[in-house]
Amino acid sequence: MSITAATKVFGIIGDPVGHSLSPIMHNAWIADHGLDAVYVALPLKSDDPTAAIRAMKGLGFSGLNVTVPHKEAAAAAADRSEGAVANVLRWEEDGSVSAFNTDGAGFLDALSETAPDWRGRVQRVLMLGAGGAAQAIGQALSPHVVTIHFANRTAARAETAASAIRNGRVLRWDDLERGFGAADLVVQTTTLSMDGQPEQVWPLDYCRPTVIAADIVYRPLETEFLRAARARGLLGMDGLGMLIHQGARAFDLWFGIKPDTAKARERLIAALK
Structure with a gap:
């Protein structure tokens, strides 16, 4: 493609972003629809990310995805926001x-793909982690379930996440066995599944056989958490589904186009190989 002064610039900001598959996904969708646009990965290291994101206003961006650790800063930097945590910006x-x-x-889109009957089988959720993604997932699940327990190594963050939703609760990190035993859906949102992280032994043996185990990490695609869950006979959901579907919704916000999510999964699996 030819990049000119008229080409719209989109991207992803975070620290780190070198692992992100979003440029592959979005640039392919851009090509599918013949759009004059480009999507790039931009590492953002800043002691004041809110100010740094506000300073990007005059740089000609049309839209950005935001990943850790800047989702709260992105919401604060915007002129209008749907909530306290944001993963999409639109100029x-x-x-x-x-x-x-x-x-x-x-x-939720990814969960419905993996387990179309989840609304009838999930009443109690255990959220591992309490960052921006965990908070967003909790907000989305809240109207459909009875309770959502947040377990985080830093207890204060779990308390903040739980207090933001009507049915949020806190589970102590040293009480995970009880949480796994009570849950219908366990969502792993921490960085503990990512490549290069120390191995974490999860108490999946305490889960009932009907439990759904979801990991939002996609590098590696088959995390230790998912491998252990599937070895236990549990239904597992990898992180590509959420990545693709949140990206598809962002693409629609920017272009008014619903892209092909099945094609995106094929492309990203090939990229991971």
């Missing part, structure tokens, strides 16, 4: 910035 015609969060809805 409007008047130069203002709107913030959205597609993580939660993207997770």
Whole structure:
């Protein structure tokens, strides 16, 4: 493709972003629809990310995805936001910035693909982690379930996440066995599954056989958490589904186009290989 001054620039900001598959996914969708746009990965290291994101207003971006650790800063930096955590920014015609969060809805889309009957079988959720993604997923799941327990190594973050939803609760990190035993859906949102992290032994043996185990990490695609869950006979959901569906919703916010999610999965699996 030819990049000119008229080409719209989109991207992903975070620290780190070198592992992100979003450029492959979005640039392929851009090509599918013949759009004059490009999507790039931009590492953002800053002691004041809110100010850094506000300073990007004059740089000509049309839209950005936001990943860890800048989702709260992105919401704060925008002129208008749907909530306190954002993973999508959109520059409007008047130069203002709107913030959205597609993580939660993207997770539900992926969950419905993996387990179409989940609404009838999930009443109690255990959320491992309490960062921006966990909060967004919790917000999305909250109207459909009875309770959501947040377990986080830093207890204060779990308390903040739990207090933001009507049926949020806190589970102590040293009480995971009880949490796994009570849950219908366990969602792993921490970085503990990522490549290069120390191995974490999860108490999946305490799970009932009907439990759904979801990991939002996609590098590696088959995490130790998922491998152990599937060895236990549990239904597992990898992180590609959420990545693709939150990205598809972002693409729609930017272009008004619903892209092909099945094609995206084929492309990303090939890229991971």
